[in-house]
Amino acid sequence: MKMWSGRFRQPLDPDFERWQRSFPFDQRLLAHELESSRAYARALGKTGSLSADEVASILFGLDQIAERTAASPSFLRDEDAEDVHHFVEKELVVLIGDTGFKLHNGRSRNEQIAVDLRLYVRASIDQLRMSLTDLCQILVSRAEQAGEAAMPAYTHLQRAEPVLVAHWLLAYVEMFFRDAERLADCRVRVNLCPLGAGAVAGSTLPLDRESIAMELGFDGPTANSIDTTSDREFALEYVNALSMLALHLSRWAEEMILYSTQEFGFIQLPEVFSTGSSAMPQKKNPDLLELVRGKTGRIAGSATALTITIKSLPLAYNKDLQETQEPLFDASETTLALLPLVAEWVKTAGLNYDLMQKAAKSGFLNAFAAATYLAGKGVPFRLAHEQVGQAVQYCIDKGCELHELPIETLRQFSPAFDPDVYSFLTLKSVLALHDVTGGTAPLRVKAAIAQAKQRISSMRGAVHAHA
Numbered sequence: 001m002k003m004w005s006g007r008f009r010q011p012l013d014p015d016f017e018r019w020q021r022s023f024p025f026d027q028r029l030l031a032h033e034l035e036s037s038r039a040y041a042r043a044l045g046k047t048g049s050l051s052a053d054e055v056a057s058i059l060f061g062l063d064q065i066a067e068r069t070a071a072s073p074s075f076l077r078d079e080d081a082e083d084v085h086h087f088v089e090k091e092l093v094v095l096i097g098d099t100g101f102k103l104h105n106g107r108s109r110n111e112q113i114a115v116d117l118r119l120y121v122r123a124s125i126d127q128l129r130m131s132l133t134d135l136c137q138i139l140v141s142r143a144e145q146a147g148e149a150a151m152p153a154y155t156h157l158q159r160a161e162p163v164l165v166a167h168w169l170l171a172y173v174e175m176f177f178r179d180a181e182r183l184a185d186c187r188v189r190v191n192l193c194p195l196g197a198g199a200v201a202g203s204t205l206p207l208d209r210e211s212i213a214m215e216l217g218f219d220g221p222t223a224n225s226i227d228t229t230s231d232r233e234f235a236l237e238y239v240n241a242l243s244m245l246a247l248h249l250s251r252w253a254e255e256m257i258l259y260s261t262q263e264f265g266f267i268q269l270p271e272v273f274s275t276g277s278s279a280m281p282q283k284k285n286p287d288l289l290e291l292v293r294g295k296t297g298r299i300a301g302s303a304t305a306l307t308i309t310i311k312s313l314p315l316a317y318n319k320d321l322q323e324t325q326e327p328l329f330d331a332s333e334t335t336l337a338l339l340p341l342v343a344e345w346v347k348t349a350g351l352n353y354d355l356m357q358k359a360a361k362s363g364f365l366n367a368f369a370a371a372t373y374l375a376g377k378g379v380p381f382r383l384a385h386e387q388v389g390q391a392v393q394y395c396i397d398k399g400c401e402l403h404e405l406p407i408e409t410l411r412q413f414s415p416a417f418d419p420d421v422y423s424f425l426t427l428k429s430v431l432a433l434h435d436v437t438g439g440t441a442p443l444r445v446k447a448a449i450a451q452a453k454q455r456i457s458s459m460r461g462a463v464h465a466h467a
Contacts (some may be wrong), residue, residue: 021320023081024314028329030069032119033084033112034062039215040195041103047205049105058103061095062088084116085109106207108199110229110317115194119216119329121238124185124332128245130463131339132180133456134274136173137201138346140452143169148442151266151356152365152426161368162360163440165351167451172252173452179245180459186241190234193218197228200316217466230308230316232324239303243296249338250296253289256349260286263396266359273341288345295334302327357427362401364392369433370402373424377416387414410428 011017015226038059042324065088068075081087083256092100143166153163193213196203202225209221222228269284279282305327309320368390374384388402391413394403402410403425410417425431438448 018321021081022083022325023078023087025326025329026113026116027076027087028083029084029113029116029120030088031066031124031180032089032116034066034197036112036115036216037062037103041206041213042104042215043195043212044103044205046208046211048207050102050364053098054102057096058092061092061100064095065091083109083113085112090199098318102456104200106203106205106334108196108197108229110199111194111197113321114197114231114307115216117232117235117325118190118192118194118218121190121328121332122217124336124467125183125190125238126463127336128242128339129183129459130179131177131336131343131461132183132245133463135339135343135346136176136180136452136459137456139169139173139458141169142346142351143173143445143449143452146351146353148358148431149351149353149357150431152156152359152363153440153456159359159363159365161434162365162427163434164431164442164445165353165356165446167440167445170445170448170452172248175248175251175454176245177452177459179241179248181242182244183238184243186234186237188219189237191217191219192222193220194222194228196221198223200229201225225456226316229312230318230321232310232321233327236303236306239306240329241297241302242331242335243303245335246296246299246338249342249452250293252342253292256264256345257286257289260289265355266352268352269273270345270348271346272348288341292338293340299331299334302331346454361427364395364402366402366427366430367392369425369430370421372433373415373421374414377418379414379416384414 041050041055041058041062044050045052050058068091076087078087078090078132081090087101089104092103094100124461146165146169149165150162151165151168151169152159153161193209193216195212195216196207196209198204213219213221256267258264260269269286271284273288274284275287277285306324309323309327313320370391371381371384371388375381379387391402391405391410394409394413395405403422407417407419407421410421432441435444437444
């Protein structure tokens with residue numbers, strides 16, 4: 001029996017009935033549906049709508065559904081259930097008789113799907129934040145292991161200045177911290193309980209919505225029943241946050257791909273996350289990295305699909321909202337699957353410190369330091385920039401580095417050069433020159449690592465607090 005069929009004389013067209021069912025994909029909400037239904041059954045008992053025995057019977061039936069699903073996934077192969085709400089009601093009636101129908105007293109599927117989706121997003125956020133914590137911890141550990149090893153930093157994909165390898169790794173930690181913060185901020189708006197909103201105007205029963213919200217771990221009930229049943233903004237905000245996270249993962253993957261090429265050679269691809277070529281025996285391909293990069297389009301596409309689905313809907317619930325579920329599920333589960341794999345890749349990838357260090361000492365990466373040296377001697381920086389640029393061009397013609405030029409030659413470009421310039425142009429000195437908060441000077445990077453560890457500990461504690 002359908003949950004709505006009383007006023008209809010004809011059955012649904014069979015093709016339409018199969019086409020409009022959401023149970024094939026919303027069955028992943030079953031655990032949340034059972035959780036919210038338990039809370040609702042207890043709330044009905046408090047209003048007197050259900051007797052104590054009826055509440056106990058319904059709770060027993062809901063537990064039985066959970067146990068049967070865990071014991072046999074084939075239990076969910078139901079060709080008749082319209083959606084996860086219909087499935088639970090059907091099975092509940094089979095298990096405990098007509099008392100199962102009473103669970104729907106004063107309740108609408110409009111509020112049921114709203115609460116299930118919020119529970120799903122909330123749980124996914126907590127899992128993602130823990131995965132981001134793990135990834136950041138691995139990156140910080142790799143940064144610590146790198147010590148004072150250096151590498152070139154790039155602008156416009158051209159060598160710019162030397163930085164510590166640790167400083168480079170911490171740049172990604174900052175990106176992922178921001179992603180975790182965005183998800184935490186999103187969780188605040190997700191964590192409101194729709195139960196009691198009814199179909200559109202609010203429940204007809206005297207439900208204690210605050211108590212229901214507290215039982216389900218929400219911060220409180222939603223404020224307006226019309227908004228509650230039509231709102232999928234929380235899902236869109238969540239998937240937009242996932243799009244930003246995917247963008248960061250894509251940038252990371254692209255850089256790892258570049259650095260693993262023979263042209264760079266900074267990264268050694270871990271074999272357990274790479275494949276070979278069916279034609280060229282020598283190949284080791286960065287498959288994990290390329291798939292991470294490719295998944296970004298899929299996740300961003302889900303955000304676009306959600307936006308377009310919601311953009312023209314009048315209040316309140318419309319069947320179009322069913323189309324927000326699959327993009328939400330796909331984006332969430334794609335990201336959840338990515339992060340542990342990325343973390344393991346970071347843990348196992350090889351870093352060629354010797355080659356990185358060698359690259360950091362060549363290509364005139366100390367040119368800015370030379371200009372800074374002249375500025376410290378009283379030369380206006382713009383003139384110092386010009387003079388060092390001319391010296392660089394001279395070195396290119398001669399096939400040497402700045403620090404290899406005799407002092408007499410350097411003085412042809414600026415009389416302010418003195419012999420102490422050579423100590424200023426060493427890699428160690430160039431790194432130490434950037435001695436500001438957020439800079440690559442070794443002491444600053446050491447402090448940044450300590451701070452990152454503290455932030456990771458705080459983030460892990462915040463996620464555990466929600467568990």
